[in-house]
Amino acid sequence: MRAMLDFYLTQMKMALVQQFQYRVANYFYMIGMIAEPVIYLVVWSTVANAQGGSVAGYTPGEFAAYYIVWTLVRNMNIVLTPYAWENYIQRGWLSMELLRPVHPLHAQIAYFAGWKFVAIVMWLPIAAILAAVFQPEINTSPWAVAAFVVALWGGFFVRFMMLWLLGMITFWTTRVSAIFELYFTMELLFSGRLVPLALLPPWAQQLAAYMPFKWAFGFPIELLLGKYTQAQALYGLGAQVFWIALGAILVRLFWRTALRRFSAVGA
Amino acid sequence: MNFLRVAWAYFRIGALNELQYRVNFFVQLFESFLALATGLVGLALVFSHTQSLGGWSRPELLAVMGIHILMGGLIKTTIQPNMERLMGDVQQGTLDYTLTKPSDSQVLVSVREVRIWQTVDILMGLIIMVVAVIQIQARIGIGQALAFAAALLMGGLMIYSFWLILTTGAFWVVRMDQIVELFQGVYQAGRWPVGIYPGWLRSGLTFLVPVAFAVTVPAEALTGRLTPQTLLGAAALTTALLLASRWVWFTGLRNYTGASA
Numbered sequence: 001m002r003a004m005l006d007f008y009l010t011q012m013k014m015a016l017v018q019q020f021q022y023r024v025a026n027y028f029y030m031i032g033m034i035a036e037p038v039i040y041l042v043v044w045s046t047v048a049n050a051q052g053g054s055v056a057g058y059t060p061g062e063f064a065a066y067y068i069v070w071t072l073v074r075n076m077n078i079v080l081t082p083y084a085w086e087n088y089i090q091r092g093w094l095s096m097e098l099l100r101p102v103h104p105l106h107a108q109i110a111y112f113a114g115w116k117f118v119a120i121v122m123w124l125p126i127a128a129i130l131a132a133v134f135q136p137e138i139n140t141s142p143w144a145v146a147a148f149v150v151a152l153w154g155g156f157f158v159r160f161m162m163l164w165l166l167g168m169i170t171f172w173t174t175r176v177s178a179i180f181e182l183y184f185t186m187e188l189l190f191s192g193r194l195v196p197l198a199l200l201p202p203w204a205q206q207l208a209a210y211m212p213f214k215w216a217f218g219f220p221i222e223l224l225l226g227k228y229t230q231a232q233a234l235y236g237l238g239a240q241v242f243w244i245a246l247g248a249i250l251v252r253l254f255w256r257t258a259l260r261r262f263s264a265v266g267a
Numbered sequence: 268m269n270f271l272r273v274a275w276a277y278f279r280i281g282a283l284n285e286l287q288y289r290v291n292f293f294v295q296l297f298e299s300f301l302a303l304a305t306g307l308v309g310l311a312l313v314f315s316h317t318q319s320l321g322g323w324s325r326p327e328l329l330a331v332m333g334i335h336i337l338m339g340g341l342i343k344t345t346i347q348p349n350m351e352r353l354m355g356d357v358q359q360g361t362l363d364y365t366l367t368k369p370s371d372s373q374v375l376v377s378v379r380e381v382r383i384w385q386t387v388d389i390l391m392g393l394i395i396m397v398v399a400v401i402q403i404q405a406r407i408g409i410g411q412a413l414a415f416a417a418a419l420l421m422g423g424l425m426i427y428s429f430w431l432i433l434t435t436g437a438f439w440v441v442r443m444d445q446i447v448e449l450f451q452g453v454y455q456a457g458r459w460p461v462g463i464y465p466g467w468l469r470s471g472l473t474f475l476v477p478v479a480f481a482v483t484v485p486a487e488a489l490t491g492r493l494t495p496q497t498l499l500g501a502a503a504l505t506t507a508l509l510l511a512s513r514w515v516w517f518t519g520l521r522n523y524t525g526a527s528a
Binding site for chain 2: 178
């Protein structure tokens with residue numbers, strides 16, 4: 001157990017140092033990401049203003065708060081892309097990783113986790129500027145902030161496991177872009193990325209509650225914004241644990257079978 | 268006109284090359300449909316909560332979306348592939364092969380590449396536009412149709428000039444890959460009429476990145492909102508940008524040392 005912790009900390013430190021070198025590239029990427037939430041923010045604020053001040057319980061100020069926290073959660077959501085598996089399998093990178101005594105999953109999680117610290121620090125000035133421009137309103141409480149920090153990382157792990165599972169499909173077929181794009185579109189609509197989930201029709205909101213997307217994205221945002229009672233927040237954190245556990249079990253179940261395909265395809 | 272013959276020759280070769288890979292057509296079709304579905308869902312969500320957005324009704328916003336997709340398809344078919352290849356050529360020093368050809372260098376780097384399957388987007392945009400116009404039940408007169416075509420053409424030329432100026436920056440900065448993603452992010456703002464954005468953003472989207480002229484102005488022409496001043500302004504800006512891009516191009520070329528240096 002101690003060895004595992006040691007491994008994680010070392011990997012994270014490496015990621016931190018490496019990614020900090022590429023500050024400019026990281027910044028460019030983060031700034032490019034702002035266009036999306038700013039557009040949504042302006043559109044929905046316009047709708048809110050037209051409807052006399054608020055839409056589905058969100059005022060323009062709250063939309064601003066939602067989409068600014070969105071940028072942080074979006075950054076935390078960036079995990080190993082399922083498209084990378086095509087490279088790993090065909091270029092034999094995976095063979096290298098399999099020689100290690102640790103499951104490749106751990107190495108990747110640790111690397112991205114370390115990277116996230118760099119992302120969080122670089123996000124702060126961007127958030128400050130966005131807040132100055134768009135005037136967000138937040139009604140939060142200390143426990144909600146603490147729960148948000150937990151939920152933020154919980155969301156990271158949920159999405160990591162889900163995309164790892166998605167990537168594993170590459171062991172069985174190379175024509176994966178259609179499946180991946182379908183997944184990402186569903187995620188866009190049902191996670192709270194396109195619009196706050198409260199703005200979806202009720203049937204869509206019920207559907208979203210059963211899918212993993214919301215717990216990685218919309219849930220942490222709404223938690224920070226003070227939209228949940230303590231009981232609901234606890235339920236949400238539990239849902240995150242459920243999806244992480246489910247992901248881990250599925251990876252455990254299918255990893256050996258996947259590797260058997262790997263020796264047949266990659267070599 | 269030599270320029271047209273060169274462009275046509277490159278187009279034929281590029282198209283013949285890509286048409287071999289017919290599966291890519293279906294891949295592109297699928298992706299375009301996903302993007303369209305997302306756009307339509309977004310529109311439906313907005314209009315489940317309101318009747319009009321910044322003075323634009325639902326079918327009018329559908330027209331804006333159609334033009335956005337059409338222009339996006341145009342960019343991805345001709346402008347983006349050429350600019351990406353130019354960036355690569357400057358980084359690798361292989362631009363020499365183009366500069367030694369006996370034709371105008373700016374023309375050559377602008378027409379070499381074509382991605383034929385992206386025309387799916389152009390077609391899709393056209394269909395959505397037609398559906399939207401039917402829903403608006405507007406009677407488009409000849410003058411309006413001509414104004415629309417002119418606005419579309421000028422918007423396209425402005426986006427091209429903007430891209431060329433930006434890509435010529437590669438002569439000095441060399442690594443410009445993030446610029447492509449940045450532009451794609453900003454271009455998404457064109458899905459909605461720029462009138463809804465706060466003043467500073469609207470100015471940026473009009474004069475900094477000419478998204479407004481690429482999407483909103485043709486949409487205004489189609490929905491009868493276009494004023495002659497806007498059209499004349501567009502014409503003036505197009506001419507200015509074309510001249511500026513040509514000047515920037517040749518200035519950049521002087522800075523290019525190439526593979527043989």
